[in-house]
Amino acid sequence: MWEQIRANQIRSAFVMIFMGLLLIAVGFVIGLYFLGTAAGGIVIALIVWGILNLVALFQGDNILLSLGKARKVNKEEFPRLYNIVEEMTIASGLPRMPDVYIIDDPAPNAFATGRKPEKAAIAVTSGLLQKLNRDELQGVVAHELGHIKNRDTLLMAIGGILLGTIVLLSYFASRMLFFGGASRGGRRSGGGSGGGGAQLIIIIIGIVLMILAPIAARLLYFALSRKREYLADASAALYTRYPEGLASALEKIAGTPTQLQAANNATAPMYIVNPFRKAGQAASNLSSTHPPISDRVRVLRSMGGASFADYDAAYRNVRGSRGGVVPRGALGLTGDAPVRPPSTETEPVTQTEAARAREVSDALWKTNKYQTVECECGAKLRVPPGTSLSQVKCPRCGTTHPV
Amino acid sequence: MDLWIWIVIGVVVILAISFISTYNGLVRARNQVKNAWAQIDVQLKRRYDLVPNLVETVKGYARHERETFEMVTKARNLAQQLTSAGAGERGRVESELSSALGRLLAVAENYPELKANQNFLALQEELTSTENKISFARQYYNDAVLRLNNRTQEFPSNIVASMTGFKAAEYFETTLEAERQAPRVSF
Numbered sequence: 001m002w003e004q005i006r007a008n009q010i011r012s013a014f015v016m017i018f019m020g021l022l023l024i025a026v027g028f029v030i031g032l033y034f035l036g037t038a039a040g041g042i043v044i045a046l047i048v049w050g051i052l053n054l055v056a057l058f059q060g061d062n063i064l065l066s067l068g069k070a071r072k073v074n075k076e077e078f079p080r081l082y083n084i085v086e087e088m089t090i091a092s093g094l095p096r097m098p099d100v101y102i103i104d105d106p107a108p109n110a111f112a113t114g115r116k117p118e119k120a121a122i123a124v125t126s127g128l129l130q131k132l133n134r135d136e137l138q139g140v141v142a143h144e145l146g147h148i149k150n151r152d153t154l155l156m157a158i159g160g161i162l163l164g165t166i167v168l169l170s171y172f173a174s175r176m177l178f179f180g181g182a183s184r185g186g187r188r189s190g191g192g193s194g195g196g197g198a199q200l201i202i203i204i205i206g207i208v209l210m211i212l213a214p215i216a217a218r219l220l221y222f223a224l225s226r227k228r229e230y231l232a233d234a235s236a237a238l239y240t241r242y243p244e245g246l247a248s249a250l251e252k253i254a255g256t257p258t259q260l261q262a263a264n265n266a267t268a269p270m271y272i273v274n275p276f277r278k279a280g281q282a283a284s285n286l287s288s289t290h291p292p293i294s295d296r297v298r299v300l301r302s303m304g305g306a307s308f309a310d311y312d313a314a315y316r317n318v319r320g321s322r323g324g325v326v327p328r329g330a331l332g333l334t335g336d337a338p339v340r341p342p343s344t345e346t347e348p349v350t351q352t353e354a355a356r357a358r359e360v361s362d363a364l365w366k367t368n369k370y371q372t373v374e375c376e377c378g379a380k381l382r383v384p385p386g387t388s389l390s391q392v393k394c395p396r397c398g399t400t401h402p403v
Numbered sequence: 404m405d406l407w408i409w410i411v412i413g414v415v416v417i418l419a420i421s422f423i424s425t426y427n428g429l430v431r432a433r434n435q436v437k438n439a440w441a442q443i444d445v446q447l448k449r450r451y452d453l454v455p456n457l458v459e460t461v462k463g464y465a466r467h468e469r470e471t472f473e474m475v476t477k478a479r480n481l482a483q484q485l486t487s488a489g490a491g492e493r494g495r496v497e498s499e500l501s502s503a504l505g506r507l508l509a510v511a512e513n514y515p516e517l518k519a520n521q522n523f524l525a526l527q528e529e530l531t532s533t534e535n536k537i538s539f540a541r542q543y544y545n546d547a548v549l550r551l552n553n554r555t556q557e558f559p560s561n562i563v564a565s566m567t568g569f570k571a572a573e574y575f576e577t578t579l580e581a582e583r584q585a586p587r588v589s590f
Binding site for chain 1: 525529532540
């Protein structure tokens with residue numbers, strides 16, 4: 001049923017075609033410069049692409065998991081996580097429960113991988129397990145399973161290989177152009193007396209293409225990734241019937257300043273939250289792999305129910321865009337999906353570093369006999385002892401409080 | 404004359420193709436309902452297995468709660484007897500078991516030693532998760548039923564459905580009353 005999502009991703013297909021064209025263009029230029037024939041270059045580009053594809057086909061998932069330093073776990077070690085993955089497998093209707101991996105890292109994050117739902121895996125960091133309660137963890141796992149169900153893992157794998165090929169080819173080609181360009185076929189065949197000016201222009205265009213192609217490919221890849229994050233959020237809301245779980249998980253993850261150690265540029269788009277995000281950054285630019293967390297949270301929080309249609313409406317509302325994010329074919333696939341009540345399982349009692357620091361500073365102010373006024377906006381105002389003021393104004397929201 | 408024959412053949416071919424694809428769509432929808440039902444069944448059976456264990460563990464610490472134990476055991480046995488009943492009937496019986504279990508776990512709240520017991524904690528996690536799995540499986544099942552029923556009622560697939568004997572499936576509902584009584588297995 002939800003497979004229809006795939007069929008409707010015209011935009012994603014467009015991006016893929018564009019990346020493919022970019023690869024052919026790179027091959028074209030390489031052929032022109034080093035072989036004297038454009039077709040030869042294109043063939044080389046396709047061969048390199050084919051080899052990378054084969055490598056990925058045979059052990060793509062293993063590479064990604066080992067790059068992320070993940071280890072496989074069973075039910076005895078992590079019963080709660082395992083159960084939650086099982087629950088979400090049932091809710092999403094996946095044919096097989098994905099393998100569960102743990103990454104020993106205090107930074108909370110998660111990712112999913114696998115070309116087919118039958119061979120999928122999901123990895124979460126130990127930091128995520130510590131910081132999130134059951135509903136939040138469920139939201140994150142549902143988001144990752146949404147990626148698997150919507151075939152994003154496959155799409156990102158194909159896109160990643162295209163990107164890798166383009167980066168690899170233009171890297172070596174530009175090295176050779178700068179340092180060993182003497183063997184250029186183009187010069188040998190066409191380099192007589194005349195046409196020097198035209199050739200120079202071609203060379204310059206070639207160099208510019210070699211520099212721009214990997215950047216353009218990366219931007220396309222990231223654009224692909226951003227759109228897919230919203231769709232996975234919509235799936236998570238539908239599976240859990242509880243958008244607030246994912247929303248508050250995203251907030252918790254965003255509020256943690258630690259960065260993931262084992263992430264790199266190639267694997268970044270796979271995580272639930274961009275692992276290279278700097279604390280407090282809400283950049284919504286072309287070079288980010290993920291949409292801004294604040295937007296994702298706002299969309300989730302303004303949902304009326306938990307169905308795809310509810311997410312789509314909330315997305316249009318928050319983003320002020322006419323185009324939705326859920327493909328039209330998928331909107332009518334579920335009936336009304338009322339939001340369920342939260343699970344009453346207690347919060348994990350582990351205290352974050354920030355909370356501990358706040359407690360210490362509270363105690364220090366108190367020993368110095370400062371009066372503390374708590375404002376509705378969350379700010380704490382410290383009033384020195386023996387003040388002559390009868391009221392203070394909150395510097396953040398502007399309300400006045402009696403002392 | 405020739406032209407008319409071709410037009411008739413063309414119409415027949417188009418009708419046949421659309422009949423086949425509609426029929427296959429109906430079969431897919433019905434299989435999805437069946438699979439989803441099997442998933443619910445697995446989880447309900449899992450819960451029957453968990454209940455005696457849980458009762459035994461709680462009994463060790465809370466001997467005076469005999470009434471609650473009896474209620475849970477009775478609800479479980481009744482549910483187990485009706486495993487071949489339809490979705491509607493089963494939903495009612497299972498929701499009674501849910502609410503009985505909810506009461507048992509609420510009772511457990513009063514015994515701090517019980518709450519510190521490792522065995523109980525493991526059972527508790529299992530039961531929480533099984534309850535969740537039942538409700539997620541129900542969610543998926545009901546969505547599948549909705550899609551099948553839409554197809555058996557919407558035009559033109561309803562024609563194919565009635566010709567080939569597809570019937571609307573029954574939703575798996577837990578009664579509202581029991582839903583309200585059963586605290587979503589809370590600890």
